[in-house]
Amino acid sequence: MAKTASSKTSRKPARSKRAASKPSQRSGNRAKSKPKTKKSSASRRAASPATSYDKKIIALVYDFDGTLSPKPMQEYAFLPKIGVDARAFWAEANRISKQEGADVLITYMHLMYQKAKAAGVRIDRDDLVAQGADVELYPGVEDWFQQIEEYAHSVAGDHGVTLRHYLISSGLSEIIEGTTIYSKFHNIFASEYWFDAYALPYPKRVITDTGKTQYLFRINKGLEDHAQSINEHMDEALRPVPFANMIYFGDGDTDVPSMAVMRKNGGHAIAVHPPGGAQAKCINLFEAGRVDFFAGADYRRGSDLFQRTCLLIDRIVADIRVREETWHMASYLK
Numbered sequence: 001m002a003k004t005a006s007s008k009t010s011r012k013p014a015r016s017k018r019a020a021s022k023p024s025q026r027s028g029n030r031a032k033s034k035p036k037t038k039k040s041s042a043s044r045r046a047a048s049p050a051t052s053y054d055k056k057i058i059a060l061v062y063d064f065d066g067t068l069s070p071k072p073m074q075e076y077a078f079l080p081k082i083g084v085d086a087r088a089f090w091a092e093a094n095r096i097s098k099q100e101g102a103d104v105l106i107t108y109m110h111l112m113y114q115k116a117k118a119a120g121v122r123i124d125r126d127d128l129v130a131q132g133a134d135v136e137l138y139p140g141v142e143d144w145f146q147q148i149e150e151y152a153h154s155v156a157g158d159h160g161v162t163l164r165h166y167l168i169s170s171g172l173s174e175i176i177e178g179t180t181i182y183s184k185f186h187n188i189f190a191s192e193y194w195f196d197a198y199a200l201p202y203p204k205r206v207i208t209d210t211g212k213t214q215y216l217f218r219i220n221k222g223l224e225d226h227a228q229s230i231n232e233h234m235d236e237a238l239r240p241v242p243f244a245n246m247i248y249f250g251d252g253d254t255d256v257p258s259m260a261v262m263r264k265n266g267g268h269a270i271a272v273h274p275p276g277g278a279q280a281k282c283i284n285l286f287e288a289g290r291v292d293f294f295a296g297a298d299y300r301r302g303s304d305l306f307q308r309t310c311l312l313i314d315r316i317v318a319d320i321r322v323r324e325e326t327w328h329m330a331s332y333l334k
């Protein structure tokens with residue numbers, strides 16, 4: 001429980017919180033302990049599922065290409081393996097998609113296998129996963145996840161806060177699976193192939209820049225399985241991960257809609273640029289109010305990125321404590 005938080009803030013709410021937690025713990029049935037008032041639907045809904053404040057998951061959500069890794073992931077192994085120049089490949093994909101009015105991501109996913117076939121190279125799912133080992137990560141990425149979790153726990157104390165990492169990428173889930181950081185993520189949403197359905201591997205799921213926002217709502221609503229419909233309205237009070245508990249990390253290429261969704265809904269966003277490299281895109285995002293901060297993609301402890309992320313975590317943990325205190329007071333008054 002929130003001993004640390006309460007004792008540091010004011011004594012009154014802390015007392016009411018202790019008082020508030022008693023009836024429910026003892027009776028095991030809050031509804032019986034207080035007569036119902038006219039506050040009806042909202043309060044009843046809030047009271048029914050939870051016996052304690054449960055919105056304590058902090059979600060750090062990352063783009064992959066350009067954010068955790070310097071180059072698009074296909075450039076590390078796939079394109080060299082089939083002898084295709086990266087710049088020429090992307091130029092061709094962009095040209096075809098414009099010419100045909102086709103989605104650029106579907107186009108590139110198809111073109112990769114057309115080129116492989118033309119080169120007489122067969123690349124299956126296992127090959128793609130193996131290629132993940134060649135993907136380069138920005139400095140400090142491998143240790144980042146644990147270090148930032150340690151920081152969050154040091155701030156939150158015994159407050160029951162959980163920190164999760166999510167990946168939302170237009171890149172390929174198979175390649176990501178082969179990277180050293182695959183296991184760090186609570187869930188990964190990325191473009192993916194169907195390998196057996198057609199003569200050539202065919203895009204099964206394509207995650208466009210606007211499509212990425214769907215996954216922010218899936219995290220927000222706790223509907224992370226693709227089989228679950230995301231479109232039905234869900235009351236804010238029922239959403240397990242409020243946007244205010246989320247930080248989105250992106251380099252800007254496919255991230256603008258996601259950053260906009262985050263900021264408009266009370267969430268947070270950080271833009272990254274190559275360490276020591278061009279900042280223009282980040283400056284534009286910052287000046288347009290799309291991001292809280294920007295920094296070089298250096299994930300090592302003590303870097304600007306690390307420190308700015310810690311600042312946002314400080315704020316999120318403080319917000320969680322405030323909302324929990326409010327929740328306890330409201331529960332007591334019901």
Ligand SMILES: [Mg+2]
Pocket residue numbers: 063064065066067250251252253254
């Ligand atoms: Mg990117």
